[in-house]
Amino acid sequence: MDILECNDLHLQINRYKQLILIIEKLHSYLDVNILLGEFCLALKEVYPDFSFSLLLSQDTYSHSDLPIIDLEYDSENIAAIKAYATGDLQFEFSSSDKHTIIYAPVKGKQVTYGVLQLIAVDTTEFPANDMEFLSLLAESLGSSIENAHLYQQSKREIANLQLINETSHCLNSNLRLVDTMTYMSEQIITSIDAQEVGFFLFLNEHAKVKILPGSTPYFYTKQAQIYIDYIKEKIELDKNPLFIGDSNLQNIKSKTSFHSILAVPMIQSEKLKGFSIVMHKEPYFFSFDTFKLLQSLIHHSSLALTNSMLREELEQMVITDHLTQLHSRKFLDDKIKWSMKESDEGTFILIDIDNFKELNDTYGHQVGDKVLVQVANLIKRNIRGEDIGARWGGEELAIYLxxxxxxxxxxxxxxxxxxxxxxxxPHITVSCGVSYWNKEQLDAYNYLFKRADEALYIAKGTGKNKVVIQKDNIRVS
Structure with missing residues (x-):
């Protein structure tokens, strides 16, 4: 072996040592932006006299100071597209400018991420060793990018699984409906950076939807109704989730329009219960991974939502009279006991439907029930939200103020x-007995009821269709 061959061998050995060091360094980075920057520095050191660019097919990186451009699929870039599509090194030679352009595919095991373009000026022939070196260098970049992507993806998957696990644990802790949906809304806004989140429940055979608590205030506005109606129609049609990157709905002003929309049906026991809407004003704001995460969150929340609703319906049944939809006697008792401890005063009204037995005998029990409902509805219309209307028993009703x-x-x-x-x-009348308490006098709820009952007895016995007030002494009004 002569001196020239020894020098070439020595250069080649040094070059591959350099390649190993570059590969080791590239594989140590798990941030793609840092990785690209380090690769460009290494390439400048290896080929200081050549210019180069990275043509990336999915250019989502922050690199304003690096020679990175989008890989465009046009007829002027045939060699680059061929290198990208085939995974093989490609060449272009310009006899007029006397330079060679080499296109080395930047590929990993799963996909090809782009092409390394190297321009060798005043070079008509590129050494075979350098071509192999350049090919290995581009492949090491592709492998490093893939590793960084997989690492970041695994981190996202772990974070998403933790989020789903925490959400499921919290939702299964017997939260009230308002707490369940508020928690879900906060989780969605935090995890996917949504601007608006809405939850909707179908009512009356899907004729209408009810906005559930936890929805952001925007969905209670008139502007939001266009989105709600549009999504409702789509969800009802095929029961599939919707991924809209850039919506262009009519009759929406540009200042308030939302372009990115995700919608997921809430299905329980194969029945469509409602749907959720997540929106952002920027087009294509949500990724497909975000879409899958939202589907998982809604899927896990559907059972908790149903359970919360059933639990509150059962609680409502316990404290509500089935016929009149007034409160139950027990609920009234509990509220008056609490009020006599916490309030300063209160008035109790005991109500009896006059001649109710004769009404039932004349018209039947169905009409009697109808009359009870009529009186109950009048009670509800004539009291405040904090007042309590209740069915005392039989034809007797009560109000606590x-x-x-x-x-x-x-x-x-x-x-x-x-x-x-x-x-x-049919025409009826009622009689009322009224009693009162205040904190200045020693009293108990049993005596409050007793005084009202005595007053009602007098009202019934002195002509009916009247109010009798019992304070210390009975007074007829």
Whole structure:
């Protein structure tokens, strides 16, 4: 072996040692942006006299200071596209400019990420060793990019699994409906950076939808109704989730329009219960991975949502009279006990439908039930939200007015007696006994009921269709 061959061999050995060091360094980075920067520095050291560019097919990296451009599929870039498609090294030679362009595919085991373009000026022939070196260098970049992507993907998957696990654990802890949906909304906004989140429940055979608590305020506006109606129609049609990258719905002003929309049906026991909508104003804001994460979250929340609703329906059944939809006697008892500990005063009204037995005997029990419902509806329309209307038992109903003095309570009873007489069909009347308590006098809820019952007894025995107030002494009004 002569001196020239020894020098070539020595250069080749050094070059491959350099390649090994570059590969080791590239594989130590798990951030693609840093990885690309280090690769460009290494390439400048290896080929200081050549210019180069990285043509990447999925250019989603931050690299304004690096020679990285999008790989474009056009007729002017045939060699680069061929290198990308075949995975083989490609060459272009310009006799006028006397330079050679080499295209080395940047490929991993799964996909090809782009092409390394190297321009060798005043070079008509590229050494075979350099071609092999360049090919190995480009492949090491592709392998390093793939490893970084897989690492980041695994981190996202682990984070998503932790999120789903935490969400499932929290949702299965018997939360109230409002707490369940508020928690879900917060999780979605935090995890996928959504601007608006809405949850909707189908009502009346899907004729209408109810906005569930936890939805962001935007969905209670008129502008949001266009999106709600559009998604409702799509979800009802095929029951499939929707991934919309850039929506262009009509009748939406540009300032308030949302382009990125994700919608996922809420299905339980193969029945469509409702749907969720997630929106962002920027087009193509959500990734497909985000879409899959949202589907998982909604899937896991559907059972918790159903359980919360069933639990609250059962609780409502326990505290609600089935016929009149007024509160139950037990609920009334509990609320009055609490009020007599926490409030300063309160008025109790005991109501009895006059001649109810004769009404049932004349018209039948169905009409009797109808009358009970009529009186119950009048009670609900004539009391405040914090007041309590209840079915006391049989044809007797009751009202408790926390924090209401006797004169105002008596006026409400008088108004109710008048309304029933004017509005009932068939015509009926009611009698009322009114009692009152305040914290300045020693009292108990049993005595409060007893006084009202005594007053009602007097009202029934002195002509009916009237209000009797019992304070210390019974007074007929």
């Amino acid at each position: 926390p924090g209401v003095p006797l004169d105002r309570g008596a006026a409400i009873a008088e108004r109710l007696v008048k309304k029933v007489s004017e509005c009932s069909d």
